[in-house]
Amino acid sequence: MAPAPDGASALALGIDLGGTKIAAGVVDASGRILGRGHRLTQPQEGWEAVVDRMVAAGEEALAQAGVTAEALAGVGIGSPGPVNPETGVVVEAANLFFKNVPLAEAVAARFDRPTYLDHDARVAALGEYRFGAGQGATHLVFVTVSTGIGAGIIVKGRPHQGAHFAAGELGHTVVMPNGPRCTCGLNGCLEAVASGTAIAKLAREAMARGEAPILAQLAGHDPERVDARLVAEGVRRGDPACRQVLDQATFYLGLALAGVINLIDCDRIVLGGGVAKMGELLFEPVRRTVAASVVATGRQVPIVPAALGSDAGILGAASLALAPLTPGS
Ligand SMILES: [Zn+2]
Known part of the structure; x- marks a missing residue:
């Protein structure tokens, strides 16, 4: 893999997976969304098809930002849950018909980047903490x-x-x-x-x-x-x-x-x-x-x-993959 260009490691792809919509964004370390992508979730078609649409939304965001996946420090996902952030598995999400879905692994295989998963409520909180009203x-x-x-x-x-x-x-x-x-x-x-x-x-x-x-x-x-x-x-x-x-x-x-x-x-x-x-x-x-x-x-x-409205999901998901802020900084 070619080394990432200077500063590019400070980019992350955030994917906000909802029951009806998927929103993706390429986010830099200051919280700017450089490119966006959207798809409908259509969960009734099965989880593999949902992963395909998450990847498509992510690729759309990358294209709009003018970068490729190699430029990303990683990919972060916020999903309905409960989820297990340590294994990257969505344990259960009734509105997605998900049960024990290895979501982080499936997405990581497509972008070939480190991929992180957490529950959507915690992800939105992380977004507000890092870039919004929780700063x-x-x-x-x-x-x-x-x-x-x-x-x-x-x-x-x-x-x-x-x-x-x-x-x-x-x-x-x-x-x-x-x-x-x-x-x-x-x-x-x-x-x-x-x-x-x-x-x-x-x-x-x-x-x-x-x-x-x-x-x-x-x-x-x-x-x-x-x-x-x-x-x-x-x-x-x-x-x-x-x-x-x-x-x-x-x-x-x-x-x-x-x-x-x-x-x-x-x-x-x-x-x-x-x-x-x-x-x-x-x-x-x-x-x-x-x-x-x-x-x-x-x-x-x-x-x-x-402060962030519906972007809290994208920004928080991206934060999972950005270097953590040092407390107090
Ligand atoms: Zn209740």
Whole structure:
């Protein structure tokens, strides 16, 4: 293999594997995305076909960046999980129909570069830590509030994976023992009261009971059109049921985050995902609940919006393959 040209070893390919889309990017050490590639995942065609499309998206990104795979320090992949980062195997990913898929090895064979794999929530956290709203934190917790709720924990630059690679399942903390049913089978998980899906569902139910007149108007009386964004609009316009649903969601999210701070003693929490785009409507009550419920130590833990949007996945995946940042640098 020809030696990499000067400075080229500071490039990495990040691949963000999702249930519907694959996004790839060639990333330099400062977090610039020099080229991008996209494919649909189409997981029903089997995992080998998904690998083909991940490679195609990666090749597209390389071509756009004007480099070949030899110029890469490595390839990083963020995948739904649980995954085992040590073996590079996706243990199980229901939405991809994956079971014990040797994903890192399969991709490494195609690009002939060192290839790393981690769980998508931890990968996105790593992206925000290195290039986004988590920069400068030593103990960062990144919480995504979208269709579900997941967390990634970064301690001194390294993703905290847990003894069984399952750290970060914040969404399945039971906060309301008699609360709404969760997709995991339990009742009252945080995800079942505070995710975007849950906010929309609870508001839809209130609308069906005739308790959300303003929301009903905004949605043209069509329950299909109710999503978390529309519920936020209902709150701004004074809809009582939307207010109640959002108050409940932000209260329990705040309680859960206070627990996270008590346990981890993090110095920053970054909130991302579609629901976090509500802005102060979400952040203000969450911060208020956290301040009222966290154990008093005199510390102030900033709770701030994510900065990278959907690029956190590509940038974090690439970070797996870039030289680690020295803590404090
Ligand atoms: Zn659950």
